[in-house]
Amino acid sequence: MSLKTSDLVVATDSLNKVYHLADVEVEVLKGITLKVARGEFVAICGPSGSGKTTLLNIISGIDKLTSGKILVLGQDLTVQDEDFLADFRCNHVGFVFQSYNLVSTLTVAENVAFPMEWSRKAEEEVETRVAKLLETVGLQHRENHFPAQLSGGEQQRVSFARALANDPELVLADEPTGNLDTKNGQKITQMLRMLKANGKTVIVATHDTELMQLADCTACLEDGRLAS
């Protein structure tokens, strides 16, 4: 299969991932072939341990595949070094974790700003963008607070703002509502809906039926294979 299709943001072909744990080989992903078009909202579902997080990690360049092919935004990430991957993630991919993962030593505003500092944006541009993003997620009044002073839902909204800081073409979210109550989960769903409306390419690993309903297509993983 040729992966060189300009409209595809993510394209994988027979992607396999094997972990070696002591003497045991664990095949986490088996022959995954997936295409995500520009502006598409894809939900990846499946039970715990089915390989959802691993797939997102490989798409973002955090993890390497064992065999197969993958192109993300036209780049073959398997042949790139760490510095390239860091720049790539910083400028083209936004990542939202299930457990928020904010930097505890930085304030809310600083957490949102730091990916922009690495992409060497002007100070004024960073300040304007941070203000706009915090307004979008409804946390402008919390900009000088540290993560420990926020609720889980608020932390996840900061995490969203941070993921969008460099206006990435691809947003990956790993069970973004998994740690939240219904009310906060709905706020996150609302944000994802907004991203979809803005034409962002979004891949969400989730169990949340509401999020799955939002998706243009759903890919279900079962025991490392794409079931549908």
Place this chain on the structure above:
Amino acid sequence: MSKAAFPVNDLLRRRLQTSLTLISLTVCVASTLFLLLFSEQVGLGITSVAANTLTVGYWAIFSNFLLFVGILIFAVGAVIVSFITFLMMVQRTRDFGLIKAAGCPNSLVVGYFLTELLIVLFAGCILGVALGFLTDYAVINMGAFQAFQKTPNVWYAPLVFVAFFVFGLIFGLKPLEAAARLSPIAAISPMQYFGLNEGNKFKALSKSRLTLKIVSRSLFRRQSATVRMVVFLSTVFILLTVSIAGSIIASDTTASRIENAVGKNTLLVAHKDMVNQYTSLLSKFSGATAKTDFNYLDQNFALPDDVFQELNAISGAANFEKRLFYEGRIQEVMNFTFSDSATIPVGADREADSLIVGIEPENVLSEWFMEGRFPKNSSCFEAVVGDSIAAITFEIPLLQSFRMQNATLNVVGVCLDPINNGIVVFVPFEMLKTLNNVSNPNLLLVQLDSSTDLSSIILELQERLAEVNSDLTVFELNETLEKNVGFLEATWSVILFLPFFSLLAATLCLIGYLVLAIDEQRHEFAVLRVMGAKPATVLTILAVQSLIVLFSSFAFGISLGVIITLLILMAQPVVTSFTILAISGWLLAALVGMFLLSLWPAVRFAKKPILEIMS
């Protein structure tokens, strides 16, 4: 797993931390033991004065340094032991909580970790004692110190062992006791695990770049460990400055005083036996012995007047100094002084055999480092005494006088002169002539112009003296001078070497501190990497943390070290631009070395894949 196996397995599981703790403890114990063994063996011990080498004045300078360095090494050892045991036990707080949460009784968990502490302390102290003896054996067998070989005092071993073991136990028990009091939930919290402050309210360096923001706030968050580390490193840098700056300055200063006392570019003219005796007397300073039954006033040693005529005829000989040497007995004369209208007696009636040297006060080549002044003229009843005889025979020398061959001489000066190891009195030549009924000196010092060709003038002088008396000879004093200066330099280099162990231990502790920083921030570093931070950014954050801790300690330690060295330990130091360069070079090398070595865990960490960091 059996109950007994848990402590051992836990120590093996934390290989890096256990190794760092063990090595740090070992080098602390070793450095303290080595200091005690070595200082006693060389005879410059802190508690015993073995006066066979160095004059009392020189010994006092060296002894002060050694005492100060000794105190600092012990202080560094104590701080290191407290820091590493604190670090070791604090990092077990989380496990403490987990084991308690699993239902294990408090007493049993305390027992587990107490056993670990005891194992590490015992092994570290034993290894330290062994390394201390080995190092002492190796150093004492090096060329410069072979003359001082004697059986080491084995009683220092249990003393040092017990001191450090008890110290480690006290400081290790504190965090263990604190962990025992915590509820399992509180013990599991990272706040406890890393000794962090409550909350994160301090927004240090808000306007700075991201790296500095993360660095400064992380350092403040780990306040407890950071402050301990800065205090500890400051003590190490005080020790380093006192040892390095002190030994270089003291070496230069004492060498310069020796050179000025013995004389540079100076020739000795005397009967060959007298030359041998004189050089032996000068070399007593570095461990040589001189003849005790030498008859200085033998008529054969008297220099005939023809010698002076021959010398006057030689160009290049700038100055001459006539000296009359002999051995005699001097007796202290008691004096009185007044304080608050009360009369206080000074001295007693002590006696001592001393080398007595007749000099012409207006014509002396030596430029002694001295307290007081020179005799006014050649026939007055005034004397300058060597520092050793001043310490042995007088209470307040400059307020006293002494009797010698029925004459009483006032002490007007105390000088540092290596001859006869400072057991010497310099008295006016004319007065000695009268007392001993001799008219000629028995030794002549000739100072040459610095531009003079030494070998040709020696040859010429030899030829001219041979015509007067074939037993007369010329001797170049530079050789003896170099021997004495070399001995001084070797002695001072010991002090330079002493902080090596402490420096090594400090580097290991700094590595331990960075390991703690990595542990504490590892998840955040993983997040930063996911968000686009390069491995170099993570390395920079860790390197800047290490630099800040190092530099703040360096600035404090160096300033205090310099003050101690120049204002307390060394009077009127000789500090040249080369001295400053040498000291700066050594200290910077130590700083750079420590910094680079401390980066080792950071480099290893920065290379790790993101998922491995996150797991």
